[in-house]
Amino acid sequence: SQTIHQWPATLVQPVGSPLSLECTVEGTSNPNLYWYRQAAGRGLQLLFYSVGIGQISSEVPQNLSASRPQDRQFILSSKKLLLSDSGFYLCAWSVLLLHAGSPLHFGNGTRLTVT
Amino acid sequence: DQQVKQNSPSLSVQEGRISILNCDYTNSMFDYFLWYKKYPAEGPTFLISISSIKDKNEDGRFTVFLNKSAKHLSLHIVPSQPGDSAVYFCAANQAGTALIFGKGTTLSVSS
Numbered sequence: 001s002q003t004i005h006q007w008p009a010t011l012v013q014p015v016g017s018p019l020s021l022e023c024t025v026e027g028t029s030n031p032n033l034y035w036y037r038q039a040a041g042r043g044l045q046l047l048f049y050s051v052g053i054g055q056i057s058s059e060v061p062q063n064l065s066a067s068r069p070q071d072r073q074f075i076l077s078s079k080k081l082l083l084s085d086s087g088f089y090l091c092a093w094s095v096l097l098l099h100a101g102s103p104l105h106f107g108n109g110t111r112l113t114v115t
Numbered sequence: 116d117q118q119v120k121q122n123s124p125s126l127s128v129q130e131g132r133i134s135i136l137n138c139d140y141t142n143s144m145f146d147y148f149l150w151y152k153k154y155p156a157e158g159p160t161f162l163i164s165i166s167s168i169k170d171k172n173e174d175g176r177f178t179v180f181l182n183k184s185a186k187h188l189s190l191h192i193v194p195s196q197p198g199d200s201a202v203y204f205c206a207a208n209q210a211g212t213a214l215i216f217g218k219g220t221t222l223s224v225s226s
Contacts, residue, residue, distance in 0.1 A: 044216035106158030
């Protein structure tokens with residue numbers, strides 16, 4: 001069966017510090033991978049998605065970047081965190097890209113607090 | 116501009132009764148609608164979906180109803196159980212575009 005691992009579960013970082021969140025998927029090949037964020041009082045917002053190694057699409061301009069160095073590894077990064085980067089970050093995968101007939105499978109998320 | 120709206124942030128129901136969670140949308144081009152359930156400290160899990168060509172989809176205790184003319188969908192849980200207590204997200208999209216999520220409704224089922 002497929003599993004998705006995301007770490008760390010919680011993170012407190014000062015403004016201006018770098019960020020690296022990692023996500024790995026097991027039990028499937030060539031998954032479509034996603035990073036979502038839920039800011040306080042808002043719905044889940046898609047930040048990045050990837051259809052393959054080295055292929056990243058950005059949905060919203062921001063202070064963050066994503067990379068996919070291996071087929072089942074997806075990394076969310078920032079060089080300098082802002083207060084507005086605080087939120088709940090979720091990694092997800094799906095069989096079909098952006099198609100609602102192929103549901104998203106989420107990791108357990110990372111609660112990021114920028115102080 | 117919120118394309119998917121869940122106007123009730125919370126809902127409380129007694130065990131055994133029906134829970135009805137509501138969702139409104141503005142984009143008439145959406146062709147798929149989904150409900151996700153989220154427990155604390157976990158990611159959302161897929162619950163049930165419905166395509167725009169249908170008006171009802173049922174899976175055990177969960178039924179989703181779609182009213183396209185009103186741009187409204189609802190999730191019915193019958194009978195409600197304490198383990199159903201969670202945050203429920205409504206989501207929608209057109210094929211090939213990102214899923215748009217609502218802000219969620221927190222359901223509390225008391226025994």
